[in-house]
Amino acid sequence: MKEFELIRSYFTEQVVKRKDVALGIGDDCALLIAPERQHIAVTTDTLVAGVHFPEFTNAKAIGHKAIAVNLSDLAAMGAEPAWISLALTLPEADEDWVGEFCEGVFELCEFYNVQLIGGDTTQGPLSITVTAQGTVPFDKQITRTGAKPGDWLYVTGEIGDAALALKHYYGELELPFDTYTLVKKRLDYPSPQVLAGQTLREYATAAIDLSDGLLADLQHICTSSNVGVNLVLDQLPISNALYDTLGAEQAIELALQGGDDYELLFTVSEDKKVGMETALADVGQTITCIGQLNHSGKITTTLNSQPTQINSKGFEHFDNDQ
Numbered sequence: 405m406k407e408f409e410l411i412r413s414y415f416t417e418q419v420v421k422r423k424d425v426a427l428g429i430g431d432d433c434a435l436l437i438a439p440e441r442q443h444i445a446v447t448t449d450t451l452v453a454g455v456h457f458p459e460f461t462n463a464k465a466i467g468h469k470a471i472a473v474n475l476s477d478l479a480a481m482g483a484e485p486a487w488i489s490l491a492l493t494l495p496e497a498d499e500d501w502v503g504e505f506c507e508g509v510f511e512l513c514e515f516y517n518v519q520l521i522g523g524d525t526t527q528g529p530l531s532i533t534v535t536a537q538g539t540v541p542f543d544k545q546i547t548r549t550g551a552k553p554g555d556w557l558y559v560t561g562e563i564g565d566a567a568l569a570l571k572h573y574y575g576e577l578e579l580p581f582d583t584y585t586l587v588k589k590r591l592d593y594p595s596p597q598v599l600a601g602q603t604l605r606e607y608a609t610a611a612i613d614l615s616d617g618l619l620a621d622l623q624h625i626c627t628s629s630n631v632g633v634n635l636v637l638d639q640l641p642i643s644n645a646l647y648d649t650l651g652a653e654q655a656i657e658l659a660l661q662g663g664d665d666y667e668l669l670f671t672v673s674e675d676k677k678v679g680m681e682t683a684l685a686d687v688g689q690t691i692t693c694i695g696q697l698n699h700s701g702k703i704t705t706t707l708n709s710q711p712t713q714i715n716s717k718g719f720e721h722f723d724n725d726q
């Protein structure tokens with residue numbers, strides 16, 4: 405197992421050294437200095453080859469994504485990322501692969517000042533588990549439970565591109581090279597909305613990050629907050645690439661049901677709407693209002709001001725006679 409010992413050394417050479425890490429990698433545990441009057445937000449995600457990313461995804465993208473999906477969960481709570489630990493299971497001790505993987509991991513860690521504080525490397529089918537921890541001041545956390553009828557529903561950025569890239573990956577359609585390059589980046593290198601999440605602490609009544617698809621994740625907010633919502637499908641922020649490739653109807657379906665967007669879906673009350681829009685514009689974050697919450701307990705949709713049907717699997721078809 406000498407090779408694996410060598411592999412482990414890749415994870416100790418890192419640039420980020422935080423003052424709140426009293427003891428980093430190398431002992432039985434890391435020791436952290438807990439900040440005062442802050443919650444420590446903790447999240448874990450596992451990525452398995454062939455399940456969470458296509459088998460032939462390059463190692464740098466896998467490293468990036470493993471960190472990004474966890475930072476995205478912290479962002480959805482309004483937390484500032486601080487520390488990560490990483491458990492890596494590898495079929496073989498492939499130094500080149502690990503070198504590229506680490507590039508993806510540490511690029512994101514350096515950008516967000518996140519320190520790797522521990523982990524484990526073992527042999528087996530490729531799988532990556534990351535635990536990320538961040539901080540959020542007491543009572544400033546954004547949960548899924550605070551949305552109220554009358555609140556407005558917003559989403560950051562654009563949605564559906566990653567799902568379009570997956571369709572190409574799996575041969576369901578063939579994209580022109582330029583389009584594929586564009587959307588593949590959204591799939592392989594998602595950007596966690598860390599800054600938007602922290603900005604939203606002062607404004608959002610509820611938030612979630614989009615990992616499973618807009619409808620599925622929106623349902624979590626509706627269930628947790630006991631609210632319903634009417635989604636205005638015309639307003640969904642769909643990229644030109646997606647719109648031009650699939651046309652309006654299918655593009656909307658994919659934006660609703662495709663996953664892997666890692667944008668933030670959040671709600672804000674009427675009286676904080678303007679302040680929130682200004683604050684997010686100030687940090688350069690594009691957002692789109694896509695609906696309003698109500699008492700119905702259900703997700704309904706409209707298109708061109710007409711009610712549109714939606715079934716349990718999501719958006720069904722454009723049908724005005726309901």
Ligand SMILES: [Mg+2]
Pocket residue numbers: 476477480612613615
């Ligand atoms: Mg999440």
